[in-house]
Amino acid sequence: MTEVLAPEIEVSLHRTARARLYHGETRVDFMGRKWWGIGISLALIAATLVSLLAQGLNLGLDFNGGVQWEVPAANISDAQARDVLAANGVKAADAKIVTVSASGVQRLRIQTSEQPADVRQKVSTALAKAAKVDIKDISSNSVTASWGKEITKKAVRALVVFIILVALFIAWRFEWAMALSAIAAMLHDVLISVGIYSILQLEVTPATVIAFLTILGFSLYDTIVVFDKVDENTARFAGSRLPYDDVINVSMNQVVMRSLNTSLAAVLPVLSLLVVGAGLLGAISLREFALALFVGLVTGSYSSIFIASPLLAWIKGQTPKYKAMRGPRAVGVDLERLVMGGSPAARRESQRLRAARAGDAVAAGGAAVNAPASLLTHEPRPRKKKRR
């Protein structure tokens, strides 16, 4: 097989930021900007904690216990609904009645405390009569308080088991530092998502809990894509005494397009659920789900770059091996070199070409520092002949 002339030559031709991003030729100094990310996260977490302490979460029926009816609101008003409740011996004053819009139809959502089964049935029948609809069109939901506690307990237990298993898995597959960073990033995502629910006082339902749990999966997926690359680059630069910050920077530049694309691909269906399903078509049950997912996906992609990676760099930086290698980060063209430093063949080719174009200042400046070729302690092993 004939070695192809390097497309790397194209590199110096793409000079607009968009083109570089599209061609995966970025040289963003993520580590140099890590404090921006960490600062934003800390601010959000602080807001979350304040909100949680001040107003807590708006927990839905399924967690606190109680009864809820949903009635088409065309022929029934708030006051009429309260009359129905009072007529059946339900304390109407305690009832929470809101109007929700689903599929272009207004529906009354009536929430009360726990009621016995016969009262529930009587209220349903009376509501159907008052609203002039068939009883089939009335949704009701009744949960005892103890069951709500049970659900919460189960969710927390699932979360703890999940974290432990995932930590073990990442530690086994990669290493402990990565497991710690990934879990920290994941908790960060959940915390911020919960915070948004608390700040905006959105109702937390079982669907929301499902969504939160899914967020964990997405957050980890993103982080693992980054870490997989870091793992690979650690091996690649093993002999070159490259600071860990640089390894991370290189990895992130290499995966940034991948991360953006995967996140975009995951966000699009969720966004469609949120905007089209819940917004235009008014399926409330979809909104509960999609909103938490949307928030989680966005924080998930963000945290894999701005939380997980800097944290990993910091933990690894403390180890004796990398402590010894600390040095100024490679930025600009040097970073690009490291990012683009593909196969030896391509590099040789580009060097030859750059030497030929002697007037090119970029090539001249870049040749001196930290180019991977100069970092290698020995010549790369010649390629084996392989029949294909």
Next chain:
Amino acid sequence: MRRKLIYSLSAILLLAVSLIAITLGAGYHPALGLDLRGGISVTLRPVTGQAYDKSSLDLAVERIRERVDSFGVGEPEILRQDNAIVVNLPGVNDQQQAIDLVNVTGKVYLRPVIGCQSAVTSTPVTSIVGTATSTAGTGTTTVANTTVINLPTATTGATASSGTTPTSGSPGPSRRVNSVPPTSPVSTTTPALTATPPTGGTASTDTTVVAGASTTTVVSGATTTTGLPFSDPTATQILPTRDGGRCQVGPSGGTGEVFVRDSALPRIIGGGWGVTVDLKTGGSGEGVWNALAKECFNATATCPSKQLAIELDGQIQSAPTVNAENFTGSVQITGSFTKDQATKLAQVMNSGALPITLQAEAVQTVSATLGKDSLRAALIAGAIGVALVLAFMFAYYRRLAIVVLLGLCVSGTLIYSITSFISRFYNGVLSLAGVAGLIVSIGVTIDSYVVFFERLKDEMRAGRSLRNSAQRGFKAAFHTILVADSVSLIGAAVLWYLSVGAVRGFAFYLGLSTLVDVFVAYFFTRPAVLLLARSKFMSGKKIMGIETSVDATQALGATS
């Protein structure tokens, strides 16, 4: 190599096509969950503070299923999830009916039998039903003139020889049927092997109801006339037996709590299958049992048939004839049981020794219209979501996105077929959470393609040919996909095992689509991309934002 790829590609395409053909051909389709079609969902849990084990819950699930089935509720979903039981009843919208339907006590009652009618009968049933409907359950002393009662018998040779063992006249396993002339009203006629038949006079001394009644009057709020009746241990009732017969039984004389817990065992006794069970010592065990045994052995007015029925939630499990007056320690029930019947009976008696009281913790009614709207919204949103993602893929990866399109079709086909099969054979349903899980999984599936294609770009940027890059790229990308999907799978499994209700449905479909993702990535995406990379279709064109070898060479030629 090339041939292998073509085989793999055609195999998975063939699999997808044949699966969807079978699914559509056989008319299988995913069963929709409650939240998508309307109905009532009841979550039950044992009342706190009582001792119970998983097996008694499993038995309760079985009882609920029998009961729900007997009322003809379409596609019910009854599951035990950890220590809770979830009953989903689509199409039901009366809360009280739903709660009654699932209200199994798990209590076993010992009730003296007044008379039995077998399922296998040639007697004029019409007359029985006619007189019975007016009297059943009312406790009046009406006696029908034309009633004929057939009593099944135990087969000979099944009688145990021990003094402390009763012989079974269980209606369940017996096959032989004796009929008596229609002149004897409300009587239980037994064959030679068992006791003497009581006269019509004795039968009518107590609260007496005609046997063989249709259960219509007993069942409240039932939609059909075939449902199991609700047990009322304080009254005389007509209750169905396991084999479809009916027995008239008196008020309960004791509960299953006379038996020692977990002592009932199916075993071979005298050449046939039977059950042995230990009695608790003292008044609450042997005392209660012997009082009943005495009553029946002597064929008193309350127990003219000499049979003692073992009833669980309105169904007579067995009605053995009592062969002794006094029991100490243990009881044997024999008869022409099959092994399964004996095992089942033992299970019932064990559960009766430890009854659980279930409590409805959550009752949710979903209106059918709301469910339909949600489904429609989810489907439209899903379709738009897929379209957006595909548009994005085509804009970014150009021709390579054809693989994504076909891949999504293959995954979609597989998931649809598997869901349909599960609905058909394992009673699974697709809930709104499940639909959401599937839509979310589109993102996960696309992720795999992005990871692969970006990797491919990396390889090409490093100066490899498209053909070579595809091969190396897949190897590295599949590694990443495996690791990331494993985490998704761990998440799905944990959610599945540790949660209840909607979360489970979501976890299931997330897990399913993750598995399908790995499968499709290896058996479809790999051969498809590798073959495309070799074909002329991809060469010489600008693909995925990076020029192929030919273009790159030309570009180089132009610049240098």
